[in-house]
Amino acid sequence: IGNISVNCIDKKNNYCNVGYVILTEYQNMGYATEALKGISDYLLEKYYLVECSCNELNKASAKVMEKAGFINDGYIKDRRKNSDGSYTAVLFYSKKK
Numbered sequence: 001i002g003n004i005s006v007n008c009i010d011k012k013n014n015y016c017n018v019g020y021v022i023l024t025e026y027q028n029m030g031y032a033t034e035a036l037k038g039i040s041d042y043l044l045e046k047y048y049l050v051e052c053s054c055n056e057l058n059k060a061s062a063k064v065m066e067k068a069g070f071i072n073d074g075y076i077k078d079r080r081k082n083s084d085g086s087y088t089a090v091l092f093y094s095k096k097k
Contacts, residue, residue, distance in 0.1 A: 001026040004035045015049040036068040040095050049096050055080050056089040065093040
């Protein structure tokens with residue numbers, strides 16, 4: 001129905017980055033939120049901080065992160081190129097011990 005993975009581990013600064021994808025037909029069922037909450041809680045046993053990010057247009061993904069206990073840390077303007085050639089911001093979220 002999708003996947004969730006640790007994309008980057010920064011041992012020096014004691015944090016990691018998590019990404020996830022869920023198929024359209026399984027969205028809005030709570031699966032992504034539960035998976036993100038579970039993996040981030042597990043990772044916080046080892047790392048100080050877990051981070052995630054999404055395109056500012058992806059409101060559903062931002063909602064998943066917030067429901068999983070992540071806090072919006074800010075954004076970087078015009079960071080991600082869209083399929084139509086325009087650029088949008090990337091929203092950054094984190095969850096700490």
